[in-house]
Amino acid sequence: MKYKKIMETKIKKQTEYNSKSQKRIERIKKFRIMPLFLFSILLFSSQVILAHCDSYDGPVIKDAYKALETNNVNLVLKWVSVKQEEEIISLFNNTYKLKKGDKEIYEIVEKHFFETLVRLHRETEGAPYTGLKQAGSTKKIIQMSDNAIKSGSIDDLLVKLNNHIGNVLREKYEKVLELEKVKNESIEKGREYVEAYVDYTHTLEAIHDILEHGSGHSGHEH
Numbered sequence: 685m686k687y688k689k690i691m692e693t694k695i696k697k698q699t700e701y702n703s704k705s706q707k708r709i710e711r712i713k714k715f716r717i718m719p720l721f722l723f724s725i726l727l728f729s730s731q732v733i734l735a736h737c738d739s740y741d742g743p744v745i746k747d748a749y750k751a752l753e754t755n756n757v758n759l760v761l762k763w764v765s766v767k768q769e770e771e772i773i774s775l776f777n778n779t780y781k782l783k784k785g786d787k788e789i790y791e792i793v794e795k796h797f798f799e800t801l802v803r804l805h806r807e808t809e810g811a812p813y814t815g816l817k818q819a820g821s822t823k824k825i826i827q828m829s830d831n832a833i834k835s836g837s838i839d840d841l842l843v844k845l846n847n848h849i850g851n852v853l854r855e856k857y858e859k860v861l862e863l864e865k866v867k868n869e870s871i872e873k874g875r876e877y878v879e880a881y882v883d884y885t886h887t888l889e890a891i892h893d894i895l896e897h898g899s900g901h902s903g904h905e906h
Contacts, residue, residue: 737763738802741819743830743881748798755780762867762874763805775800809882829888833860833881841888853891856884 737744744763751759757776764772779797782790795816803813832838838857842850859880867877 737805737882738814739817739819742817744802744805745798745816748801751776752780752783752794752797758871758874759868760801761871762878763801763808765804765808768804768807772801772804826885826889829885832857833864836861853884853887856880856887860884 739745744760747759747763751757757773760772760776761769775797779790779793782793799813799816802816806813828841832841838854842853860877863873863877863880867874
C-alpha cells in the first residue's frame with residue numbers, strides 16, 4: 685500500500701513537470717524574437733549537428749569537381765585536416781589518372797573520391813557521414829546563405845530573420861566574405877575560410893530550425 689502511494693506521488697509530480705515543460709515549449713514557439721539565452725544554448729550545444737556539405741550541389745563536391753577538372757588537389761584540401769591530407773592526395777591522384785579512361789569505371793572511382801572527401805570533412809566537424817545527398821536537397825535557408833556569399837549582400841536574408849541576432853549574423857557573414865577572396869591562395873587560408881563558412885551556415889540553419897520546431901528539436905539530418 686505504501687509503495688503504491690509513493691508511485692502515485694511520483695507519477696503525479698512527473699505529470700505536472702511534463703505539463704509545465706510543454707507549456708514552456710509552446711510559449712517559446714510563439715516568440716517571434718529568439719531569447720538570447722536560447723540562442724546561446726543552440727550555438728554551443730554539441731548535440732546539434734548541422735551542415736549541407738554532403739549534397740552534390742554543396743561546396744565540398746563543387747570544389748571536388750573543380751579540382752578534378754584542373755588537376756589541382758589544393759582546392760579540396762581546405763575541407764580536411766592536416767592529418768587527412770595524405771589520404772585525400774593519394775586518392776585524388778589515383779582518381780585523376782583514370783579520368784580519360786573507361787567512363788563507367790571513372791564514375792565509380794570519382795564517386796568514391798567524393799564520398800571519402802565528404803566523410804573526412806564530416807569527421808573534422810565531429811559529425812557522422814550518412815552518404816551523399818542529391819542536388820536540391822539542401823534546405824532553403826542554406827541556399828539563401830550561399831547566395832548571400834555569391835551576391836555579396838546579406839541584407840535580403842537579414843530582413844527575414846529577427847533583429848535580435850542580426851548583428852551576430854552580419855559579423856559572421858562579413859568574415860566569410862573577406863576570406864572568400866583569398867581562400868584558394870593557400871591551404872591555411874582555405875581552412876580559415878572553411879571554419880568561418882561552416883560557422884556562418886551552421887548558425888543560420890540552427891536559427892531556422894529552432895524557430896520552426898521549437899527548443900525540443902535536438903538533432904538534424906545532415
